Amino acid sequence: MAETLFEARDLSRIFEPARGALQQLSDRITGKQPAVVRAVDKVTLSVVEGETLGIVGESGCGKSTLARMITGILPVSGGERRYRGEDYVSFLARKRDALKVQMVFQDPMSSLNPRLKVGEIIGEAAALHRVVPRARVRDHVVEMLERVGLPADTITRYPHQFSGGQRQRIGIARALAVKPELLVCDEAVAALDVSVQAQIINLLMDIRQDSGLSMIFISHDLGLIRHLCDRVAVMYLGRVVELARTEELFANPVHPYTQMLLAGMPRISVERRAFMPIVGEIPSPLHPPSGCHFHPRCSSASGHCSRIRPELSEWTPGHMQACINAG
Amino acid sequence: MNRAALTEFAGRFGESRIGVASLAVTLTFLICALLAPLISPTDPYDLSRLQLIDALKPMGSHQVVPGEEFRASFAVEDGVAVAQGDAHGLAAQSCGDACLEVRLDAETPLASLQVRTLPAGASVEGASKHPVQNWWTVNTPAGNSVRIVSDAPLPETFNFSVIARSDDQPTDLVFHLGTDGFGRDMLSAILYGIRISVFVGVVAAGSAMVIGTGLGLFAAWRGGATDALIMRAVDFMLSFPAILVGLAILAVLGSGVGKVILAVVLVQWCYYARTSRSLALSELNKEYVEAARGLRLPAWRIMARHVLPNCMPQIIVLFTLNIAAAISLESSLSFLGVGLPLTQPSLGMLIANGYEYIFSQKYWISFGPGIVLLVMIVAMNLLGDRLRDVTNPRFER
Numbered sequence: 001m002a003e004t005l006f007e008a009r010d011l012s013r014i015f016e017p018a019r020g021a022l023q024q025l026s027d028r029i030t031g032k033q034p035a036v037v038r039a040v041d042k043v044t045l046s047v048v049e050g051e052t053l054g055i056v057g058e059s060g061c062g063k064s065t066l067a068r069m070i071t072g073i074l075p076v077s078g079g080e081r082r083y084r085g086e087d088y089v090s091f092l093a094r095k096r097d098a099l100k101v102q103m104v105f106q107d108p109m110s111s112l113n114p115r116l117k118v119g120e121i122i123g124e125a126a127a128l129h130r131v132v133p134r135a136r137v138r139d140h141v142v143e144m145l146e147r148v149g150l151p152a153d154t155i156t157r158y159p160h161q162f163s164g165g166q167r168q169r170i171g172i173a174r175a176l177a178v179k180p181e182l183l184v185c186d187e188a189v190a191a192l193d194v195s196v197q198a199q200i201i202n203l204l205m206d207i208r209q210d211s212g213l214s215m216i217f218i219s220h221d222l223g224l225i226r227h228l229c230d231r232v233a234v235m236y237l238g239r240v241v242e243l244a245r246t247e248e249l250f251a252n253p254v255h256p257y258t259q260m261l262l263a264g265m266p267r268i269s270v271e272r273r274a275f276m277p278i279v280g281e282i283p284s285p286l287h288p289p290s291g292c293h294f295h296p297r298c299s300s301a302s303g304h305c306s307r308i309r310p311e312l313s314e315w316t317p318g319h320m321q322a323c324i325n326a327g
Numbered sequence: 328m329n330r331a332a333l334t335e336f337a338g339r340f341g342e343s344r345i346g347v348a349s350l351a352v353t354l355t356f357l358i359c360a361l362l363a364p365l366i367s368p369t370d371p372y373d374l375s376r377l378q379l380i381d382a383l384k385p386m387g388s389h390q391v392v393p394g395e396e397f398r399a400s401f402a403v404e405d406g407v408a409v410a411q412g413d414a415h416g417l418a419a420q421s422c423g424d425a426c427l428e429v430r431l432d433a434e435t436p437l438a439s440l441q442v443r444t445l446p447a448g449a450s451v452e453g454a455s456k457h458p459v460q461n462w463w464t465v466n467t468p469a470g471n472s473v474r475i476v477s478d479a480p481l482p483e484t485f486n487f488s489v490i491a492r493s494d495d496q497p498t499d500l501v502f503h504l505g506t507d508g509f510g511r512d513m514l515s516a517i518l519y520g521i522r523i524s525v526f527v528g529v530v531a532a533g534s535a536m537v538i539g540t541g542l543g544l545f546a547a548w549r550g551g552a553t554d555a556l557i558m559r560a561v562d563f564m565l566s567f568p569a570i571l572v573g574l575a576i577l578a579v580l581g582s583g584v585g586k587v588i589l590a591v592v593l594v595q596w597c598y599y600a601r602t603s604r605s606l607a608l609s610e611l612n613k614e615y616v617e618a619a620r621g622l623r624l625p626a627w628r629i630m631a632r633h634v635l636p637n638c639m640p641q642i643i644v645l646f647t648l649n650i651a652a653a654i655s656l657e658s659s660l661s662f663l664g665v666g667l668p669l670t671q672p673s674l675g676m677l678i679a680n681g682y683e684y685i686f687s688q689k690y691w692i693s694f695g696p697g698i699v700l701l702v703m704i705v706a707m708n709l710l711g712d713r714l715r716d717v718t719n720p721r722f723e724r
Contacts, residue, residue: 068617071621072621073617073620073621092623095623096623098623099622099623101621102621102622103617103618103621105614105617105618106614107614110613110614110615111613111614111615111617111618112615112618113615113619113633113636113637114637115633115636115637116632116633116636124622124624124632125622125623125624128624128628129623158332171618174618174622175621178622
């Protein structure tokens with residue numbers, strides 16, 4: 001059995017609205033709780049070595065916040081993160097080890113510093129943290145560029161001279177240059193054309209195969225998730241509602257939200273099919289529904305659903321889900 | 328910025344004639360400031376070279392070497408005049424009965440020659456006598472000589488003294504812009520004034536930029552109480568008029584170049600702090616900063632190498648505008664008499680000096696520095712506006 005690389009337990013992130021001193025005082029006197037956004041609400045998940053975990057959900061469900069907490073860019077409001085069993089507090093303190101978790105960003109336009117040359121963008125951290133000896137940094141950068149399919153003369157050019165796909169390759173090379181073990185791809189292809197998407201996906205799969213990299217692949221595209229991932233977590237409004245192996249999830253979705261997502265997925269084989277759209281809009285995270293967040297849009301909701309907060313529990317071995325009416 | 332972007336920037340800048348003209352004027356003044364000691368006709372700081380005879384001369388007049396004065400006293404014994412002590416080239420000899428010729432052997436023509444204390448009955452040919460004293464003065468004596476004559480024969484023994492004054496000599500040096508009340512060449516004073524004003528403006532605006540931008544970035548990075556503290560200090564400073572802050576500081580500290588710079592820095596740092604904070608806050612939200620955090624780069628490095636360069640274009644625009652503001656503040660303070668010392672006049676002080684004479688038709692003392700200051704500040708403001716237009720992402724052509 002492969003070692004567990006990354007583990008999150010009850011991970012939460014709360015965004016509080018800015019309040020003036022007077023407002024804080026009056027809230028304290030009246031005992032009013034300020035309205036907070038629970039962007040990520042007690043998420044528990046893990047990644048084993050060599051595995052690719054998919055995280056899927058609608059926009060605004062907290063995927064990107066989760067990704068930034070996993071990579072240590074954002075602090076957590078609650079819960080704990082572990083890397084190879086070590087708590088993140090000590091893990092992140094050792095800068096060079098903390099490089100083992102890297103991220104590929106969504107927007108290739110804003111994720112590269114426009115004032116730095118590509119060589120500096122890719123080589124800066126590797127040189128600063130002595131991932132490779134100073135003298136070898138340039139060779140290392142060229143090597144990374146080759147690995148993502150860019151010519152060596154890219155080094156002296158600026159990000160604005162490249163297309164979206166090429167920029168995303170540069171972003172991947174930047175992450176790979178510090179020799180990570182876990183790569184978090186946050187909607188890494190969402191901003192690209194479909195043809196370029198395929199190239200980047202193939203590149204990621206090649207890299208995964210060559211180096212045995214573990215990946216967390218975040219997307220709203222079910223087709224991509226199915227193509228790339230070993231296990232999938234489905235998120236709804238900051239909570240994980242179902243977590244299973246890919247084949248299992250796509251074959252036997254248990255949670256009504258997952259079922260509806262899959263039903264809405266376009267397929268080539270079916271000729272005439274009635275789409276079953278999910279009713280209504282995703283609710284505002286400032287005022288989430290009580291109990292199960294999904295109950296106002298759920299076709300099989302019962303009276304309990306608005307009162308009981310459902311916990312993720314094992315449905316079949318390896319298949320977790322969070323619907324109290326399932327089964 | 329790389330070469331291609333720079334070329335494009337220059338091309339866009341060049342689209343406006345006003346922009347190019349203001350750049351040319353600003354550069355001309357900068358060169359004047361740098362080369363002032365080389366190109367100015369005189370050194371206005373060298374007080375020993377000033378002469379009051381040159382004071383308040385209108386535009387286009389020549390510098391003058393003032394006339395010299397030669398004094399000698401003679402004793403006449405038995406009809407022969409003998410100089411007592413150094414004669415300075417003056418000589419007296421007999422020219423017949425009751426006649427004594429006094430002459431100066433020199434090329435320069437004399438403005439006047441005066442003979443004092445003649446014996447009774449004697450007089451000087453063609454001379455006018457002092458109304459009271461026994462002094463005889465001949466203006467522009469022909470051949471630099473005068474004759475002492477008498478109706479009766481001159482006494483055998485008597486003493487007299489001679490004072491010869493030579494003419495003022497104009498030199499080749501022309502005061503193109505006239506002179507001020509100290510006899511300073513206004514052109515030189517203006518060139519040195521530009522130098523002082525530009526120096527104070529650039530150093531003060533530059534120091535304010537470094538301090539203000541640093542504080543702004545620090546506030547943006549730390550947020551919370553630090554941010555609130557720095558920004559409230561900015562609000563506090565911005566609520567006072569610049570000239571009032573400058574006056575207050577110089578009233579406490581006294582005048583001097585360093586103190587004026589300090590006053591300008593205290594006035595201006597808050598503009599940079601506010602601008603750089605807001606720019607940095609918007610940059611900090613971009614994904615490349617998150618990427619830098621993910622790469623575990625130290626905070627100072629992220630701010631200095633990633634955030635700051637992306638804020639620089641707007642800060643440089645502010646810098647250009649603030650140099651002009653610093654120069655005008657310094658000139659205002661100098662005009663009010665609390666800025667720079669009298670011996671190192673800036674443009675503002677030159678204007679203030681000329682202001683005393685403006686109602687006696689000595690207009691040139693104030694006009695020259697005033698026009699130079701006006702053109703310089705207008706040009707720098709236009710340049711700053713143009714730079715702001717070009718660096719604005721929503722630049723419309």
